[in-house]
Amino acid sequence: MKRQLILEDGTVFIGEALGSDNLTSGEVVFNTGMTGYQEILSDPSYCGQIVTLTYPLIGNYGINREDFETINPFVSGLVVKEACSHPSNFRSEDTLDAYLRGRDIPAISGIDTRMLTKKIRQFGTMKGAFASIDQSPDDVLARLRNEDFPTDQVQRVSTIKPYVVPGRGERIVLVDYGMKHGILREFTKRNCHVTVVPYSTTAEEILKLKPDGVMLSNGPGDPKDVPEAVEMVQGLIGKLPLFGICLGHQLFALACGADTVKMKFGHRGSNHPVKDIATGRVYMTSQNHGYAVEEASVKATDLQISQYALNDGSVEGLYHPKYAAFSVQYHPESAPGPEDSNGLFDEFLSIVKREKRRERVVCQSVQI
Numbered sequence: 001m002k003r004q005l006i007l008e009d010g011t012v013f014i015g016e017a018l019g020s021d022n023l024t025s026g027e028v029v030f031n032t033g034m035t036g037y038q039e040i041l042s043d044p045s046y047c048g049q050i051v052t053l054t055y056p057l058i059g060n061y062g063i064n065r066e067d068f069e070t071i072n073p074f075v076s077g078l079v080v081k082e083a084c085s086h087p088s089n090f091r092s093e094d095t096l097d098a099y100l101r102g103r104d105i106p107a108i109s110g111i112d113t114r115m116l117t118k119k120i121r122q123f124g125t126m127k128g129a130f131a132s133i134d135q136s137p138d139d140v141l142a143r144l145r146n147e148d149f150p151t152d153q154v155q156r157v158s159t160i161k162p163y164v165v166p167g168r169g170e171r172i173v174l175v176d177y178g179m180k181h182g183i184l185r186e187f188t189k190r191n192c193h194v195t196v197v198p199y200s201t202t203a204e205e206i207l208k209l210k211p212d213g214v215m216l217s218n219g220p221g222d223p224k225d226v227p228e229a230v231e232m233v234q235g236l237i238g239k240l241p242l243f244g245i246c247l248g249h250q251l252f253a254l255a256c257g258a259d260t261v262k263m264k265f266g267h268r269g270s271n272h273p274v275k276d277i278a279t280g281r282v283y284m285t286s287q288n289h290g291y292a293v294e295e296a297s298v299k300a301t302d303l304q305i306s307q308y309a310l311n312d313g314s315v316e317g318l319y320h321p322k323y324a325a326f327s328v329q330y331h332p333e334s335a336p337g338p339e340d341s342n343g344l345f346d347e348f349l350s351i352v353k354r355e356k357r358r359e360r361v362v363c364q365s366v367q368i
């Protein structure tokens with residue numbers, strides 16, 4: 001069965017229907033990873049977006065139990081050149097099409113994804129909608145042009161209640177703005193005692209939990225749509241060690257007085273080179289973001305830039321010179337992608353332990 005993908009600028013792609021028949025709309029973005037479609041589909045940061053995968057064959061290793069980044073996906077749709085219907089992998093339990101249908105995610109295959117990607121690169125990300133073959137593109141366009149991007153994505157994807165993943169190590173509060181489970185895995189792998197809390201948790205509530213450190217997760221949408229999170233981060237800086245990833249990095253920047261901007265087409269892929277200024281080392285990183293911290297705005301704050309993207313020079317890392325707090329725009333938990341920067345979790349935990357020791361020394365001297 002044929003299906004249409006209609007872009008806000010009037011471009012109409014006709015391809016084959018794939019996945020659910022629940023025809024959605026969303027922001028059309030592209031990801032250049034050669035593998036990792038299962039992690040991409042289940043990354044909550046794609047909430048409200050239709051993801052085009054530039055690698056031409058998708059679904060060839062199927063869908064398995066282990067590679068999900070969340071159980072309930074939030075992506076609005078998927079666009080591929082060729083969808084494989086007969087996957088071959090020892091872990092495969094489902095086809096891409098069956099997964100998409102089961103999770104009510106519409107998709108399209110058989111369109112010129114290179115042309116679509118070049119359009120987005122040239123004109124920037126834009127809205128798009130799936131439509132059945134008999135729908136008039138003009139009607140769909142009229143509806144699409146009147147639609148606003150939602151601003152409540154973080155609220156939609158965050159956990160409703162706090163929950164604990166017990167461990168004998170450091171006590172970490174993980175603020176869930178749309179957390180990829182890879183982040184949780186990194187902490188549990190290191191024996192941490194993790195309390196996952198909703199996006200709207202206040203600084204006071206977090207301090208009451210007496211954690212040793214706080215992790216600000218990734219998440220969908222514009223960081224400026226979650227002012228309560230910025231306020232919460234402001235209430236924690238200097239009181240607890242902080243580590244921010246992606247949306248968490250942007251919230252940390254806003255909390256310190258820097259600004260964020262929407263990028264033309266963002267960074268989404270598994271091979272984005274990032275340079276660390278202090279060491280000169282280049283890391284290949286996994287990325288998925290459409291906003292970035294504006295470099296000029298950082299200069300007016302206490303923050304220091306630690307890393308830059310080599311492709312476009314945008315800010316990729318920040319740290320606070322006075323307090324134990326740092327952040328990165330990319331994904332050190334990878335999933336999918338390279339694990340070059342995985343050591344950042346160890347670095348964070350060694351900062352957490354150092355701060356705990358320092359506090360103990362201060363407490364002992366106060367008692368004396």
Ligand SMILES: NC(=O)CC[C@H](N)C(=O)O
Nearest residue numbers: 218219221246247290291
């Ligand atoms: N992966 C993320 O956390 C994305 C952050 C933010 N939603 C952006 O697109 O820039």
